[in-house]
Amino acid sequence: MAISRVSDRVGQVLGGRYRLLGPIGTGASATVYLADDVVLRRRVAVKVLHAALADDAAFLKRFQAEAQAAAALNHPHVMGVHDWGQGDVPYLVTELLGGGSLRAMLDLGHHLDPSQVRDVGIEAARGLDYAHRRGFVHRDIKPANLLFDDEGRLRIADFGLARALAEAAWTEPMGAVLGTARYASPEQAQGRPLDGRSDVYSLALVLVEALTGEVPFTADTTLGTLMARVGHPLPIPEQAGPLTAALAAAGNDDPAERPDAGSFATLLMAAGDLGPASPLPLAGTATIDPDAFEPREPTTLFVSERQLRAELDPEIMAAPPGTTTNGLTIVHEGIEVVQPETVRVDRDPPADDEPRSRAERRRRRKEEQRAQKADAEALALAGAGVDDGPPPIGDGAGEPPRRRRRARYVVAALVVLALLGGGSAAAWYSTRPATFVLPSYVGGPVDAALAELAEHDLVVEQRQEFDDVEAEGTVIGQDPGAGVELEEGEAVALVVSRGPPPVAVPPADQIGGKSLQQVTDELAAIGLTVGEVTRTYDENWDYDTVLGLAEGTPAELPRGGAVALTVSDGPFPRTVPAGLVGGTYDAAVAALEAEALVPEKVEQFDDEAAVGTVLSLDPQGGATVERGSSVTVVVSKGPELVTIPSSIVGMTILEASTALQNLGLYVGGIQGSPLSPVTGSDPAVGQAVRKETSVSLTTR
Structure with a gap:
C-alpha cells in the first residue's frame, strides 16, 4: 500500500467522524493532525x-488490544485516548493539548531549573506509577512523549503504542530499529525482559537532558549509545543539586537496585528545599491559520420573504425549534431543511449622471419632492381661480371692453395668489423634517445600526439583555x-445582546471530595473551566481530590470562565524512624505504625544477632516516603544450624569428608x-551444629 503524503489527508474524515484539518506534528511512525x-x-488530536x-x-491485532487497554487509563498525568480505528490506516484519537511537548521546549533552547x-x-x-500498577510498561519515555496542557500540567502520551509497534516487528525508515535509543535503559539494550523500572531509567535520562540540554551516554x-550505559551508572550533572540522590537511584544500571516509579516520585519530593517552581516555558503546538478551515455551520435561522417585508407576526420567533409558520422555519444543526424561495429584484443600472452615494441620492430626492409639491399646489390654486363662478353667457365677443378688462384683472390676480400660495407650500415643505424608513437591525452588529441611525438624526435608546444564542453586541430586538x-x-429603541448569561459556580460542598477530573467534567458541562489549581497536603483526602473553591471565587462567572480550585496533594510525606536497627521487631512495628507506615517482616540467619533482632530497614531510617508505604524489616533468625547426616556411617573417609564439606x-x-x-x-550423627563446625570421624 502506498504511503500518502501528509497534505493528501487534510480534509479526510476518518471513521465517519474525525475531519483532519492540518498536521501539527510528525514522527518516524505516525503523523499527528x-x-x-x-x-x-x-x-481533538488524531495520530x-x-x-504500511x-x-x-x-x-493490527496488537494495535487493537493495546488501544482498547490504553483507553481505559484515566489519570491526570496520562494522555486521554478518546477513540481508535483502523480503516485504510490505523489511527488513535486523543485529547488536544495546547502546551506542546518537552521536546519542543528543549529545541527552543529552554532548559529547566532543578x-x-x-x-x-x-x-x-x-x-x-499509575500505569505500571495496571500492567503497562511504556517502553518509549522521551521528551516528545511528555506533553503539557495550557496550564503546564504534564501528560504522558503513547501508552501501549510502542509495545504494539515493537511486537509487530515494525522498523522505522532506513531500517532503524523502533524506539528511541537515546533514552533506552540498559536492559532494553541487552534485550532482557522489561518492567516499569525501565521507564524510570528513561525518565531519569530525560530529566538530566532537561537540566543540561544533553543526553548522557x-x-x-545507535549500538554505541545502547551499550555505553550497560554496566555504568548514570552520571549526574552538578546542576542537579538536591536532585542528585533521586536521579542517581533512578539511573542505576541494575534494575534490581532501581526504585519503581512511585518510589522515584517520593525521592523527588524529598529532594531538599528547592522552593516553588516558576511556570514552564511552554512551546505550544503548531498553529494553523483558521481561515484555512471551512467555517462550522452555525444554528441557522431561515427567514421568509414575508418577514423581510414586515408582514409576519413577530410571535413566531418564540415558537419551538422545528416550527414552520408563514414561511419561517427555526431549526438546529443536523436537521435537513429547505430555504424558502426568495424573490430576485432586477434594477436598471444607474445613468452616468445619477448619484451613487446614498446621501446624494436622498438630497436630490428631497429637492424633487419639494419642487413637485410646490408646482402641484400652485396649479391647483390657479385652476380654482379661473374656474370660479358661472361661465359668461355667449362667447364674450359682444361684451363691453370694461367687462373684458375686469375679467383679465381677476385672472391675473388669481394667478399671482396661486403663485404666492405655491411659494408658501414650498417653504412649508422645505422646513418639514426628513423621514427615514427603518430597516431590520435584528441579528446585525449594534455599531452598524447606531451609525446609520445617527446619519438620519434619530435618537437611539439602548437596553442590554443576556442571550444564549447571539454574541455580545448583536441587536436582538428593535422598536x-x-x-x-x-x-x-x-426615537428608536434597540435591545442589544450581552452574550450568554453568567453561570453559577457550584458551591464548595458540591464539589469537595470529588476527583479533579470529575470536577473538570462537571464544570465543562455547565460552560466553565478549571482555572488555577492550588495544591496542599491533606491527611484525609487522596491525591487529586478537590478540597473546595479557592478563596475569593465569585458566585457567578461568565460562560467559559475559569474556576480556581484547592486540590489535595495527598497526605503529608512520612519519615522512616531512625534507630530501629539492633532493636526488637515488635519495637520496630510500633514505631512504623505510629507513622502510618506498613512493616513487612523478612527473616534471615545471622551468626551474631539474637533471634528477633532487627538487622536492617528498606527504605532506611530517615528516608521520606508516602503515607501507607511498605517498609521491609529484616529480622535475625539466629545462626543457621546443620544436622550431621546419618548417611556418613558406612562411607569411606573421603566420601564422608565430601558430604560434610557440602553441608558447610x-x-x-x-x-x-x-x-x-x-x-x-563427634559431634554425633543427627546432632544440629553451626556451619563451619569441626567433626571428628570414627572408624573400626
Missing part, C-alpha cells in the same frame, strides 16, 4: 500511523419594527584406621 470531532463538536502498518496483520525538573519528574513518575552510533417611517429627532562442615580428625568405613562421629 488537528481534527474536528464532528459528532461532539470539539477539537495517523504510516499506511495497515498491511501488518500482527500489528525545581521545574522536580515538578516535571514527580508528575511523570506518578503517571508511570550519547555515542555516534419600532422594520418598515416604519420616522422623522428626524424621533569440615573433618577435624579421624579415630581409627583411615582405610576402614566410618562408624560414627
